[in-house]
Amino acid sequence: xxxxxxxxxxxxxxxxxxxxxxxxxxxxxxxxxxxxxxxxxxxxxxxxxxxxxxxxxxxxxxxxxxxxxxxxxxxxxxxxxxxxxxxxxxxxxxxxxxxxxxxxxxxxxxxxxxxxxxxxxxxxxxxxxxxxxxxxxxxxxxxxxxxxxxxxxxxxxxxxxxxxxxxxxxxxxxxxxxxxxxxxxxxxxxxxxxxxxxxxxxxxxxxxxxxxxxxxxxxxxxxxxxxxxxxxxxxxxxxxxxxxxxxxxxxxxxxxxxxxxxxxxxxxxxxxxxxxxxxxxxxxxxxxxxxxxxxxxxxxxxxxxxxxxxxxxxxxxxxxxxxxxxxxxxxxxxxxxxxxxxxxxxxxxxxxxxxxxxxxxxxxxxxxxxxxxxxxxxxxxxxxxxxxxxxxxxxxxxxxxxxxxxxxxxxxxxxxxxxxxxxxxxxxxxxxxxxxxxxxxxxxxxxxxxxxxxxxxxxxxxxxxxxxxxxxxxxxxxxxxxxxxxxx
Amino acid sequence: xxxxxxxxxxxxxxxxxxxxxxxxxxxxxxxxxxxxxxxxxxxxxxxxxxxxxxxxxxxxxxxxxxxxxxxxxxxxxxxxxxxxxxxxxxxxxxxxxxxxxxxxxxxxxxxxxxxxxxxxxxxxxxxxxxxxxxxxxxxxxxxxxxxxxxxxxxxxxxxxxxxxxxxxxxxxxxxxxxxxxxxxxxxxxxxxxxxxxxxxxxxxxxxxxxxxxxxxxxxxxxxxxxxxxxxxxxxxxxxxxxxxxxxxxxxxxxxxxxxxxxxxxxxxxxxxxxxxxxxxxxxxxxxxxxxxxxxxxxxxxxxxxxxxxxxxxxxxxxxxxxxxxxxxxxxxxxxxxxxxxxxxxxxxxxxxxxxxxxxxxxxxxxxxxxxxxxxxxxxxxxxxxxxxxxxxxxxxxxxxxxxxxxxxxxxxxxxxxxxxxxxxxxxxxxxxxxxxxxxxxxxxxxxxxxxxxxxxxxxxxxxxxxxxxxxxxxxxxxxxxxxxx
Numbered sequence: 009x010x011x012x013x014x015x016x017x018x019x020x021x022x023x024x025x026x027x028x029x030x031x032x033x034x035x036x037x038x039x040x041x042x043x044x045x046x047x048x049x050x051x052x053x054x055x056x057x058x059x060x061x062x063x064x065x066x067x068x069x070x071x072x073x074x075x076x077x078x079x080x081x082x083x084x085x086x087x088x089x090x091x092x093x094x095x096x097x098x099x100x101x102x103x104x105x106x107x108x109x110x111x112x113x114x115x116x117x118x119x120x121x122x123x124x125x126x127x128x129x130x131x132x133x134x135x136x137x138x139x140x141x142x143x144x145x146x147x148x149x150x151x152x153x154x155x156x157x158x159x160x161x162x163x164x165x166x167x168x169x170x171x172x173x174x175x176x177x178x179x180x181x182x183x184x185x186x187x188x189x190x191x192x193x194x195x196x197x198x199x200x201x202x203x204x205x206x207x208x209x210x211x212x213x214x215x216x217x218x219x220x221x222x223x224x225x226x227x228x229x230x231x232x233x234x235x236x237x238x239x240x241x242x243x244x245x246x247x248x249x250x251x252x253x254x255x256x257x258x259x260x261x262x263x264x265x266x267x268x269x270x271x272x273x274x275x276x277x278x279x280x281x282x283x284x285x286x287x288x289x290x291x292x293x294x295x296x297x298x299x300x301x302x303x304x305x306x307x308x309x310x311x312x313x314x315x316x317x318x319x320x321x322x323x324x325x326x327x328x329x330x331x332x333x334x335x336x337x338x339x340x341x342x343x344x345x346x347x348x349x350x351x352x353x354x355x356x357x358x359x360x361x362x363x364x365x366x367x368x369x370x371x372x373x374x375x376x377x378x379x380x381x382x383x384x385x386x387x388x389x390x391x392x393x394x395x396x397x398x399x400x401x402x403x404x405x406x407x408x409x410x411x412x413x414x415x416x417x418x419x420x421x422x423x424x425x426x427x428x429x430x431x432x433x434x435x436x437x438x439x440x441x442x443x444x445x446x447x448x449x450x451x452x453x454x455x456x457x458x459x460x461x462x463x464x465x466x467x468x469x470x471x472x473x474x475x476x477x478x479x480x481x482x483x484x485x486x487x488x489x490x491x492x493x494x495x496x
Numbered sequence: 497x498x499x500x501x502x503x504x505x506x507x508x509x510x511x512x513x514x515x516x517x518x519x520x521x522x523x524x525x526x527x528x529x530x531x532x533x534x535x536x537x538x539x540x541x542x543x544x545x546x547x548x549x550x551x552x553x554x555x556x557x558x559x560x561x562x563x564x565x566x567x568x569x570x571x572x573x574x575x576x577x578x579x580x581x582x583x584x585x586x587x588x589x590x591x592x593x594x595x596x597x598x599x600x601x602x603x604x605x606x607x608x609x610x611x612x613x614x615x616x617x618x619x620x621x622x623x624x625x626x627x628x629x630x631x632x633x634x635x636x637x638x639x640x641x642x643x644x645x646x647x648x649x650x651x652x653x654x655x656x657x658x659x660x661x662x663x664x665x666x667x668x669x670x671x672x673x674x675x676x677x678x679x680x681x682x683x684x685x686x687x688x689x690x691x692x693x694x695x696x697x698x699x700x701x702x703x704x705x706x707x708x709x710x711x712x713x714x715x716x717x718x719x720x721x722x723x724x725x726x727x728x729x730x731x732x733x734x735x736x737x738x739x740x741x742x743x744x745x746x747x748x749x750x751x752x753x754x755x756x757x758x759x760x761x762x763x764x765x766x767x768x769x770x771x772x773x774x775x776x777x778x779x780x781x782x783x784x785x786x787x788x789x790x791x792x793x794x795x796x797x798x799x800x801x802x803x804x805x806x807x808x809x810x811x812x813x814x815x816x817x818x819x820x821x822x823x824x825x826x827x828x829x830x831x832x833x834x835x836x837x838x839x840x841x842x843x844x845x846x847x848x849x850x851x852x853x854x855x856x857x858x859x860x861x862x863x864x865x866x867x868x869x870x871x872x873x874x875x876x877x878x879x880x881x882x883x884x885x886x887x888x889x890x891x892x893x894x895x896x897x898x899x900x901x902x903x904x905x906x907x908x909x910x911x912x913x914x915x916x917x918x919x920x921x922x923x924x925x926x927x928x929x930x931x932x933x934x935x936x937x938x939x940x941x942x943x944x945x946x947x948x949x950x951x952x953x954x955x956x957x958x959x960x961x962x963x964x965x966x967x968x969x970x971x972x973x974x975x976x977x978x979x980x981x
Contacts, residue, residue, distance in 0.1 A: 047596055051816040053589065054576050054598055054695040056730050088812050088859070090836055097815020148832075150820070279859035281868060284701035284809055286731050 010211040011243055014219075015174050015235065016166035018203040019181060020159050021191050022135065023066045029134050029158035030057030030100060037197045041140070041151035049156045051095035056285050059084075063158040064289060065299060066190035067107045067132050070160060072300050073184050074127050076111025081290050082131075084283040089276055092150050093137035101161075103280045106131035107289065108160075113184065114308065115176040116326050125177055126165030135159050154198075160190075166205065166216065171235035175228050178202060183307045183330040195227050202231055207252065208242045217242075218252040222266050225259050234259035238266050310335055318348035327356060333370045334360075337377050344381030347388055354384060358401055366405075375404050383411035393476055396420050424475040426482070429466075432474065433482045436465045437490060448491045459483060497522050498658040499975070502567055502715040505661060509556055509566045516556065516566030520549035520610050523568045527612065527659050533640055536653040538573045538631045539581050540613035548610040555608055563718050565608035569662040572651050573614035574621055575601050575706070576695040584697045585617040585629040585647075588817045588824045588843035598695025599727045600664060600706050607722045612660055615650030619845045620814065621671055621699040623647050624917045627908055628847040635904070636678060637976040638942055642901040645675030651709045652679035656943075656976060662719055665709045668699050669802050670896075670921025672707050673933035677896035677945020680935045682962060682972055683709040684716045687953050688928035689734035691720075692727030698813040700806035701732070703925040712972050713934065713962035717741035720955060736953045744956045745963040750784035752961065753889040759795035760894030760920050760947075768939035773895045776936035776946045779968050780893075780961065788889050792881040797874050798923040799915060804858050804871035805926070810848075811855030817843060850911065879927040886951045891961060895920055896933040896945035920947060930955045934962045935971040943974075 028035055031048035048055045071078045085103040108130035114122050135157040140149035162181065168174045182200060185191045192199050207219035222238060225231050237259075242252050257266040305313075307329050314325035314335075328338045334355070342351040359380065363373060383404065387397045392415060403414045415421055423429060437444055440462070447458045459480075466479050497519060500508065509516055524542055531537055545568065552566035576582045576594035578601075583589045597605065605611070618628040626634040626649025634649040636642040637657040644653040648665030652675035655663050665672040667685035676683030684707045691706045698704060708719035720741045727733040754777070761770065781787055819825035819839025826842055829835035844852070858867040885892060897917060907914040924931040929952060933945035946965070950958040966972045 050821055052594070052596070052822070053582065053584070053592065053697040053816070054594075054693075056694050056732075058729055058731055086812050088815065090815065090818060092818075092820050092832065095816060095821060097818060098812050277861045279812070279856065279861070279864075281808065281812075281859050281864070284732075285698075 009247060011208040011239075011246070012211045012213070013169055013239055014166045014207050014209060014216060015168035015170075016205040017164045017168065017174060017177060018205070019162045019178070020135075020201045020203075021162060021185060022199040023063050023158040023160055024189065024191050025060055025062045025066065025158050027060060028156035029060050029063045029132065031156050033156065035157050037194075039153055041149065041153060043153065045137075045152035045155060049095065049152055051097075057100060057283075059286060059289065060158060063132055064107065064291065066158075066188075067130065067160055068291070068296055068299050069188050069190050069303060070130055070162070070185065071108035071111065072296070072303060073188055073306055074108075074111030074113050076127060076130070077109035078291070078296050079105060079107045079109060080293060080296070081105065081288055082107040083288045084132075084286045085280045086283050088279040091136070092148065093139045093152070093155065095137070095152060095155060099134060099136065100283050100286070101133035102131035105288075113180060115173065115180045116322075117172060117176055120322060123167075123173065125167045128163040128165050130160050130162045133159050133161055171232045171239075174204070174235055175232050178228055178231060179330065180307070187304060187307050187310075187332045189304065189332075198226065201226055204231065204234060204238070206235060206238050206242070208239065208246060217246075218254050220252060220254065220266075221256045222259050223256055223269060230259060230261050233261075233264055234266060237264060241266065304332070318342060318352070320348065320352055324352045324356065328352060337370060340377035341381045341384065344378055345384035345388065347384065350384055350388065351381070354380065358398065362401075362405055374407060375401070379404060379410055386411055386415060390422060390424060390475065391415065392420055392422050393472075396422065396472060420473060422475045423470050423473045424478060426478060429470075429474055429478055429482055432466050432469045433462075433479065433486050436462055436469065437486055440465070444487070444490055447487060459487070462487070498526060498661070500661070501712055502564070502661050502710060502718050505567055506563055506565070510561060516549040516552040516568075516610060517546065519566065520545050520568050520612070523612055523660055527654075530657060531654075531659060534635050534637055534644075534653045534657055535632055536616055536634050536644070536650040536657065536659065537570070537613045538583055538585070538616050538629075538650065541580055541611060544580065545610050545612045548605075552608045552610060560608070562608050564604070564722055566610060567608075567662060568610045568612050568660055569604065569664070569719075570612050570615045570651060570654050570660045571601060571664045572617055572648050572666055574617060574666055574697045575664060576697070577601050577611065577614065580611075580614065582614065582697065583630070584621070585619040585631060586844065586848070587630040589697075590630065590824065592823050594695070596695060599692035599729065600723045601695060603723050604664075609662075609722075615648070615654055615663060617650055618647035618671075619848050620697065620810070621647040621666055621668055621704075622810070622847050622851050624670070624674055624914055625902075625904075625907065626650060626675070627904065628845055630845060633904055636901045638680065639901065642903050642942070643678065645678035645897075645901060647671040647675075648683075648709060649675045649678075652676055652681055652683070655679070655681045655709055655711060658975060661710065662715060663709045664706055664719075664723075666696060666699075666704055666706045667925065668703045668705075668806060669925050670918045672709060673896050673921050673931060673945065673947060674917065676709055676933040677947075678901040678943065680938070680943030680945075680971070680974060680976070681709060681711055682713055682716055682932065682934050682966075683707065684720060684932045684955065684958065685924065685930060686720065686724065686955055687734070687736075687930045688925070689732055690736070690930070690953065690955065691723050692725075692730040692733045694727055694730045698809075700809040701813060702809060703802075703806055705925070712966055713932070713959045714742065714745055714966075716932070717745060717959045717963075720959075724955075734953070739956050741956050741959055744960045747960050747964075748784060749780060749961060749964050752780075752785040752891070753788055754780060754785050755788050755790035755885050755889030755892040757790050757792040757795065757885070757892060757894055759792050764898050764916075764919065765895060766899035766939070769895055769897070769899050769944050772936045772939050772944040773946055776934075776965065776969070776971075777893060780965060783964055783968060785961075790885045790889060790892065792878075792885060792923065794874065794878045794881050795919075795923055798878055798926055799919060801871045801874045801878065801926060802918070802922040803854070803915060804867050805875065807851040807855030808858045808868050808871075809855065811852045811859065814844075814848065814852055819843070847911070875926045878923050882923070882927045882929060882949070890950075891954075891957060892949040894947050896947040897921075900939055900942035900944060924949055928952065930958055932958045932962050934965060935974070937969075937971045938974070
């Protein structure tokens with residue numbers, strides 16, 4: 009049967025506040041266990057939560073970024089359950105009245121099409137600690153450094169229809185929140201964690217099938233794999249005439265499978281009720297307006313600007329506008345070198361390629377934007393060819409200096425002296441009479457192919473420094489001359 | 497020395513009639529010799545008290561003049577005290593020594609008070625008799641076969657027995673006022689939010705409020721002055737301006753309109769208690785107050801409403817006692833589930849378990865609307881009753897309790913009868929109002945308490961009325977026989 013895939017995502021986003029959502033303890037990642045947990049985080053008797061205003065500001069920024077209605081009055085609730093990494097025995101969350109209401113954003117798919125995905129809501133809550141099951145000899149260690157880290161839980165509508173769309177959604181979301189500066193978006197460190205709700209229904213059906221929830225999938229690639237796997241699992245069940253069980257499943261990246269997390273345990277009754285230790289959060293419209301006025305340029309707007317101002321393709325603009333550091337880097341290169349399209353090419357292909365290969369982030373790039381722009385200027389002024397430019401770039405990457413000094417030191421300046429080039433062209437033509445004869449006997453199409461041979465020989469002779477355009481012109485001229493002689 | 501009021505003690509300390517160290521030694525001596533019959537203290541901190549007294553003496557010698565400087569006091573064992581066990585009357589916290597002070601504790605330390613020790617209480621403040629304490633019942637100094645009331649029974653008994661001139665208590669449904677009434681002392685439950693709850697072990701967060709317990713309204717005012725105010729670390733504390741609560745004590749009562757709720761004088765009120773209340777009201781009338789009959793129509797709903805909301809909040813406030821990080825942990829847990837169930841089974845007493853169960857039920861899916869949400873709606877009606885009444889009267893008065901202190905064990909087997917004890921006090925917490933219990937003489941040798949209820953943040957008015965009553969009577973000076981020896 010032909011199944012339609014229905015996916016909704018819940019993303020837990022750690023907000024980049026200095027301190028926790030309800031206490032003054034720091035939120036830095038990677039500290040020694042339990043060194044960033046204060047009496048409030050440890051749920052010591054008599055301790056009380058105090059709301060971090062910055063977390064509220066970030067939530068409002070997100071809401072504005074997705075065009076959502078901002079809850080001028082929102083309420084924290086207690087979500088009750090027992091777990092050792094949940095010190096109070098309840099999580100402070102928002103249930104009935106979240107701070108961010110319905111909104112949406114557009115995702116761009118690889119075929120260039122655009123889809124609008126609805127956001128049901130986003131609410132503030134506190135993160136739990138971590139249970140450490142290794143290194144304790146059949147015991148469990150508890151690290152409460154993460155307990156109380158502010159989270160924004162972002163719930164999408166079940167609008168996504170494939171793994172590709174889900175990944176595009178997450179990338180767009182990532183791009184949005186990092187551009188807003190409200191999260192570092194570091195998935196490896198758990199700053200952005202994803203729960204996938206997935207069900208199948210016969211194509212054309214309006215009613216939703218029974219869904220399974222896959223918890224805590226923490227990379228784009230795993231999201232894609234987990235979805236593929238889950239689609240297959242559910243389709244197998246349904247096609248065998250069975251029924252999908254509504255349950256929580258865990259994606260095991262090592263085995264590339266999902267498996268049931270909570271078997272038949274009674275569904276948790278979280279006994280939500282308004283948190284009596286906190287007053288309802290009441291914010292002024294004027295405060296929201298002032299936040300709106302100070303929002304940075306968002307990726308969607310930046311993308312449009314890159315297309316309009318720099319003449320980039322939609323694809324290039326999407327890639328370059330997605331993350332603010334990259335967009336800033338690109339704009340700096342484009343402005344310094346004066347050729348936005350060349351800059352786009354080099355940033356995307358050479359720079360991102362090298363970063364990928366070296367497993368570095370943009371911030372760690374050994375070549376900064378002005379340095380790259382200086383290199384591109386040498387290409388633009390004809391001092392070097394694009395091909396030599398790549399060599400120079402690699403040398404810059406290896407720390408050998410700036411573009412000019414490398415070009416100088418390695419003697420890479422392009423040979424554009426027509427006398428010298430003419431001599432090289434003649435030498436190659438004289439040295440390869442057979443190929444010249446073949447060329448002259450060939451038709452137009454074949455001649456094009458054969459001319460590549462001569463160009464290669466000339467480049468070899470010039471150690472790659474011959475100006476390719478001039479070589480082409482001189483070669484065509486001399487071959488034509490040779491043909492002329494032959495005919496006469 | 498132990499019969500002097502706080503104001504008199506402060507004067508004597510300033511004029512070097514005796515030192516804080518001498519006063520502290522005297523109180524510690526009385527606790528040692530008399531408290532075995534009352535069991536009003538869970539912990540007595542001789543060394544800490546003497547060190548604090550020495551420090552106060554040094555400050556006094558340097559000419560400092562704080563109204564509470566060098567004054568001994570006791571905290572209900574619900575207020576966290578750095579380095580001094582804070583048990584909350586529970587086996588669960590029998591081993592708990594906080595590394596921090598409650599805001600109330602800190603403010604009083606800074607004011608130069610001398611902390612003698614921590615007083616007994618119903619476990620986690622759940623009870624009306626101080627019989628649910630892990631440390632055994634406190635006894636009423638007026639009759640040691642009777643309860644002192646609860647949950648702040650230890651503080652009430654210690655003040656009544658003249659072991660300490662001043663104590664803190666907390667009041668969630670009457671836990672300051674009812675023991676104050678039973679022990680013949682003066683107690684004030686401030687407006688919700690007037691005193692910080694930080695570091696006060698939570699029972700029911702939306703109802704809990706700490707306050708002073710002393711022998712007179714003036715002494716209560718002096719203590720309230722030191723602890724009232726906004727605490728940035730308690731989001732529910734109020735920014736409402738703090739007054740000098742002693743400033744209005746001497747105002748005459750001329751023109752004061754006192755509302756007498758019909759519902760507080762009906763069936764269930766002990767006759768002798770009612771007589772004492774009317775006598776006290778007559779005294780206020782003589783001083784120029786007018787008595788006005790009023791109605792608080794939803795009064796009877798305050799018991800079911802309270803016993804939904806308080807246990808609901810308690811059921812989750814007490815989830816943190818799980819045997820994982822501090823407090824009681826069962827021996828050799830087999831697994832996580834066993835750790836949770838046995839630690840809580842063995843660490844909590846019956847009344848605490850009863851309220852956790854009730855509260856868990858009230859918040860459960862499918863019952864939330866019928867119980868918790870409904871209770872919150874009724875709570876608003878109860879509050880509105882008071883707001884309507886205060887449109888016509890300045891304060892409301894009535895009995896604090898339906899009758900005098902009952903016998904030890906008399907109601908422990910019947911939780912409902914115990915809950916009915918709180919019929920006149922619960923509504924005040926549900927409405928967040930300030931209220932006092934003031935001695936109004938005795939019925940059959942046992943103290944009777946007059947309850948005064950004021951509009952939000954009008955503690956000064958309540959203290960004024962109580963003080964004027966105490967100027968015109970000596971009920972607050974009457975002491976149990978053994979205590980005055």
